[in-house]
Amino acid sequence: MTPTCEISWFSALCDDDYEFLGVPDTRLRSSWEHCRDIVLQAETGGYDNILLPSGYALGIDTTAFAAAIAPMLRRLALLMAVRVGESWPPQLARQIATIDQMLGGRLNINIISSDLPGEMLASGPRYARTVEAMRILKTLLNGEPLDHDGEFWKLKLDPARIRTVSGKAPLLYFGGLSPDARDAAAKECDVYLMWPDTRENVAALIADMRARAASYGRTLRFGYRAHVIVRDTEEEARRYADRLLSKLKAGSGEAIRSKSLDITSAGVAAQTALRESAATDGYVEDNLWTGIGRARSGCGAAIVGDPDQVLGKLNLYREMGIEAFVLSGYPHAAEADLFARHVLPNIPHRNLLL
Template identity: 30%
Template sequence: MLLWYIPNQVQPGHRGDEVRADHNSLDTLTEQAKALEVYGWGGALLGTGFGRPDTFTVATALATRTTTFRPLIATRPGYWRPANFAAAAAALDHLSGGRVLVNIVSGKDNLAAYGDSEGDQAHRYGRTREFMHLVRRLWTAEDVTFHGEHFWVDHSTVVPRPLIKQPRLYFGGASPAAERVAALEADVQLFWGEPLDGVAERIDRLKKLSADLGREHAPLEFGLRVTTFVRDTSAEAWAEAEARVAAMQTDPNQHTSVGQQRLLDLTARGDVLDENLYTAPGRFGGAGAGTTWLVGSPAEVARALKRYQALGITHFVLSDTPYLNEIKRQGEQLLPLLTAS
């Protein structure tokens, strides 16, 4: 699965994107979604967080204006209750011809702004696991009664059913608590752009953890969410990547998650790892998937991604800015190298 990223931001200029007044209008977002279809992408992860346009509403609007575009809808337990979300996602999946993908997010958010709260890490991930477990049951069973520590339903049946048995559940997180949730309930564990040895170690650990915990679902799959900085030649890519980093403002990451801290710690190993994994952006405020970049020519970046694929990565969520321009550039230059037999 080859996906892109649509940031879904109120303010323009996200990570160096083009600054335009209509950057998040339906027409602009539709232009991106349709370009993804034209250039061979499977769909896009849609950013979420209170203070952004509602992600599910945006996904629904884009689904009505496209034919093959698959929205990977980021959502948070607490922002939705499980039965409400299961019903909404099932309806959209049914109406869109089975195109819904779901990314469950447990990271920090402005919880109080929408009347939510949570306790410590154990509470947060306990709630996340319960949310995923109950949503799965509501998509696949009828007359569901469930009384958990965080959520409950009595005699609940979701109609219409998802077109396929259930939308895929993507998940991220690097802490031990997060990895237990992934091993038990996720379909796809997403990693950020770590070096190959770190990704290999995490895949091995999650496979063993799945077996040790008695995972009841199909085997866990793995994905990579990373910035891909592609130019015609290696020299051009590195010159532009270094210039972009030089222009970044130092903005120390606050309240970093375990996964974010893993990326920031990579700078101690060097600015460039595994030939073309660029760690320097993290020193200047790069966060999330923008903390590390895969830099190079199309052939070099494709070769790097195929090394991750050889480790067991089967889902990729790529991006760079300007978003629309890079949808086209990487769709023309990178994707054919990844899909060639």
């Protein structure tokens, strides 16, 4: 029997919500009110978790938003993105523990191997720093004394009084495709997140990451981040996908992608290659549409179809070993409602923390 999975939605804290891709809409810009409404839609829709993304140049602050929204939630977990390059790990551990207390123990963390704004590290050192950060966070949040003598931090500390509800570190979600990123994930993360790709490439990546983790005496869980468009019929879903791009001007998509902080990453390069390998209609395989990537960096493909087709695609990934899905759609609140009504009731799901 295929195990249950975690179904998460996405709150557009980084100015990534549109009715027409590439066309800014003041009603959908990241603000406290708009992003709050997306989270509350996910809460009432029955989702297990919601990703709160983080970007230095775009949108609103993720940690402040997580603290503000936490008291409004009764069952939804938060997947709070944190940018390692902008964080002091002992302070971050206290922030995590505090917000977890506010949520009643329902906080997960998405680790981003970022630079410090205004500085840039090469890939190897940057991911080495990220590994150190994850180790420090786990030690302190597990309530253990810290004696860390690393390249980036030298710290000898007792854990702070404030602890998570469970007394343990939350799950650390992490993604990246470069050899340095894969090695960092294999060493320290709990849930390895991947972006959309063909079935064959997803299977190969899972196999590679399992082997890498095993070489460190560890196991990983796997997550899949994708957009989704679900309608009553496949024809309607495909028509809506075309509508999303109907006002994208020549050159606008490239301009949007070039502004992203991750434009040079291996993951973004893989999404570009996926889009370039697709058929002329943008579909790279059944129900996987790469048109999203024409107007955004990062995750650049959507599962498109009727409820049975979308469910079938998700179940295929589940059979391959995916335990967590982080989904989104445009506009985010509206698509969250459609997925919650048409697909979510047919998937056995629960938070990975349970």
